[in-house]
Amino acid sequence: MTNSLIENIIHEYKNDQESVYQTWFLNNEDRLKAFRTIKSGINDVIRSIECRSFGNDFKGSPLEIVITAISEQKQVFEGASHAFFWKPKLRIPDIYENETNQLAFGRFLKSCTQASTEKQIIEEIAKLDKVQIKGLGPAVANILYFLHPTLFPPFNTAIVNGFNFLFNRKIKLGSWTQYLEMRESILEFNEKHRSFFSKDFGAIAGLLFEVGSGRIIIPENAEHVMKLDLRSKSDKSRKKRHKEVIEDLEAANEHSEMQYHLARLGTSLGYKVWIAQNDHKREWNNKKLGEFSLPSLVLKDIPKPVLDTVALIDVIWLDHNQEIVSAFEVEKSTSIYSGILRLQDLSLSLQANSNRFYLVAPDKREKEIKAQLLRPSFCQTGSISLSYMLFSDLRCDCDAMCKFGHNSSVLDKIAKTVVHM
Template sequence: MPPFNTAIVKGYNALTGGRVKLGKWDEYMSMRAGVLAINTAFRDLLSNDLGAVAGMLFDIGTGRFPAPPLPGEDTADARSVWHAELARARDNIKVDKAQAAADQQDVTHTQVQGWLRDLGLALGFDVWIASNDRGRPYGDGRLADGCLAVLPPPIAGGPASDAIRLIDVLWLESNGCVTAAFEVEHSTSIYSGIVRMLDLALSGEPGAIRGLYLVAPDSREEEVRAQLRRPAFSRVSDLHVRYLPYGELDSNREAIARFGRGLHPIEQLARNLN
């Protein structure tokens, strides 16, 4: 059996007007000669190893891109229609890529929240997950599994409760006091997360919350520091908000869960932002 690929064959036929069929060596050799001719004619746009032309034929065969008008049908109107279809296809690909990037961002954000959830529970804290993230799939269940269903009354009844509910992860003592707050900042501005933590910190007794943490990729540290130098964040230095890199959290979370106690291990990993 010759090495045919159904999508590539369909793409080749659409591009050339051929009628190549699967499963015959003479058909395969004919298509191979045609592909080599296309690659030679457009070598400046394609690659020497046939990877680019094969990818193009595959994309045409799967309907990702439309084939240009065939010889004899290549009128001005037909080419105009093809250009319009090609533009739509390119726009759709941009949307698909943007959605894929957004999905990956959500997965990463949720994953880090899950790390913090599991770590907080292992260290004996009650854990709160942001109200808008509670139902996200995580592992074999939901992100809020095993966590508080409602905030303690002093927080839930306070003036900043709506903002505090949206903090990504809270660790609380059994008496309902917040020990640590974590905002996961994968790629977006830190502004909203900082504001929520300020609301939390300023809603209770000064110094009552031991840890306020921005959790972000290792590569964002300098960017976060630059944002915190803005005048709008002048109060942040008073609250000792600290930076917890993904890498440190990921590398140490299992050991902390097994051998750690209280907030001390997280304090050792986090970096001062002052």
């Protein structure tokens, strides 16, 4: 394939407003939040394995939280959880009932979180591969990507298909050796075309995904697309993608509206307000959200990695001593898991136990919130006082709370809690 043809393909991919590149890779808000919360979730997986409390099924395990948060990261990660479902008849992936394999998986994850070079991680991959855990293959690379996005690309069927079409190769699923071969070619290609892509392999992985799924047609996949009638599937995919883009825009607007109400309420109650760093330029009611916010977030005795995560929490109220009173995560369409993890991360970093934390979500997500808050892994947190509010209540009662409220206790009028039995 000539350089000019490759560049045309890359331009088509990058300029398509509904491509993975535009809808996910450049969507820094969700991406930044995802990396930090997924890494926090991986640490929970490691701890649960070391404490022998991981469980014997994917469902209900801390790994489910991590993989679900990954699979919710737009189209390129759809289906990421399938490889980790426990299939009892096939005994795969054999990390739920085999303690030796489970411990090996935990050691692998821990080593990868602590590693700083590709050589170290490749050595850990070789160790894991040597154990030959049945059913546990390169799908784990999706976890690696969120730990080391500039070193390891994600991995799924569509990405492999796109790679084979674009590079005229025959890489197969299920082999760590072949994944590493694919990675080497991606590294070389990404470096050669660095001006078009990024150090983060999410950009090029998105291109491979679009080619592999038939959304971008190239000479090498044209026959395959026609033979398998992927054209009609591609058309359906385009319509689905268009619908998702429209829904994302609507979600962003409603998200800003809720931040606006919370900021206005916090200000009227006499608190200083922090709006998520990446949302300062968003607008609602002809006002930039940053107008309600402190210019920078300064918190005492909180490590910088945690502060980086806290700075992305949607709304925080602080008292005159710059101490956190309440924190709010607005979950219009993003993962409930992620919101809980960020608030939990903040809670564990604060010594005081008088703080109140809230999820703010659409009415239609109330059942989902209840289900997540009743998960064993969240029930055991103990130190976090977590309630939730619905959009309709905040929207309807904000003016009244601004007028008659004296402090954060006014939220008790609309906040709800989940009772653990």
